[in-house]
Amino acid sequence: MITLVxxxxxxxxxxxxxxxxxxxxxxxxxxxxDGDVWERLAALYELVSAEVADQVAGGTRPAVVSGDCLTAEAVLAGLQRAxxxxxxxxxDAHGDIHTTESSTSGYIGGxxxxxxxxxxxxLLADRLGLRPLPEDRAVLVDARDLDPAEAEFLASSKVRHSPVDDVxxxxxxxLLHIDVDVIDAADLPGLKFPVGGGPSYDAVVTSVRRIMATRRVAALDIACPWHLPEGDANVLRGRLLRDLLTA
Structure with a gap:
């Protein structure tokens, strides 16, 4: 069963x-x-976290699909709760490793x-009961579009930075998190934050299948930050989601 947020x-x-x-x-x-965006997200993500924990308790590997990467915090909190x-x-094509101080745009999805x-x-983790993860237990894949503050953080952190074909x-x-914009923008039109020069659709799906084959994936989280579909866009998007969810 897929959890759609x-x-x-x-x-x-x-x-x-x-x-x-x-x-x-x-x-x-x-x-x-009512309240600020963090209060509103905490209320939504409490339900997501509980759903993930319930699925784990029932012997199911959770698969969550949403419109952005913040949902991953709820998925990890649910795994920990279970x-x-x-x-x-x-x-991800991006780092998503800004703090509120380092971000120049203020975009919380980063x-x-x-x-x-x-x-x-x-802001969110404490409200969800999310325990911080040690840096050496995180791997950032691709992240070809880094802001200077993100590159500086990665250079001094224990987070591993890997290419798609050698994770x-x-x-x-x-927890396997996939922001679909990791795929080269030419292969996946309509992204909110497109980045060129990245891995192909097939390369990303192949890498995901390789990781899933280890049987170590406790939960799958897919973020789809794309614009509303036009024309035949949903055909490609549907194929991508099926390929990732059945990898």
Whole structure:
């Protein structure tokens, strides 16, 4: 069963944003409370975290699809709640390792991996009961578009930075997070934050299948930061989601 979180941050997205033809899924939605974006996300992600924990307890490997990377914090919190001490493998064209201080844009979607590693925990992690992950248990895959502050952090951290075709896996069970914009923008049109010069569609799917074959993936989290579909875009997107979810 796939858990669908049809949001980009705290904004509800149309169901048509997530083509899941022939795949069983359960949407997680709720009326969000008043407050700042972090309060609203905490309310939504509490449901996601509980759903992940329940699936693990029932012997199911969770698979979560959403509109951005922040949902990964809820997925990891759910694994921890279920007693799974997971490391993380993070596929992304970007670093997602900004803090609120280092970010020049203020875009919170550029912060989740750094929050998982223990930055700004009062914003979301503490509210979800998420325990910070040691840096040496995180692998950032591709991340070809780094801001100077992110590159500086990576240079002095224990986070491993790997290419798509040679991912150095951390120890233990894994949360495998895939931001679909890791795929070269030419192979996947309509992305909110497209980056050229990246790995092909096939290279990413092959790498994901290689990791899944280790049987160490405790949960799969897929972020789809793309614009509403036009024309035949959903055919390609549906094929991609099926390829990733059935890898």
């Amino acid at each position: 049809p949001y980009h941050q705290d904004g509800r997205l149309p169901d048509s944003s997530f083509p899941l033809p022939g795949l069983d899924f359960v949407p997680v939605t709720r009326e969000l409370p 007693g799974v001490d997971a490391s993380i493998v993070w596929f 912060m989740p991996l750094r929050q998982i590693l223990g930055a700004d925990t009062g 150095a896996l951390p120890d233990g069970p894994l």
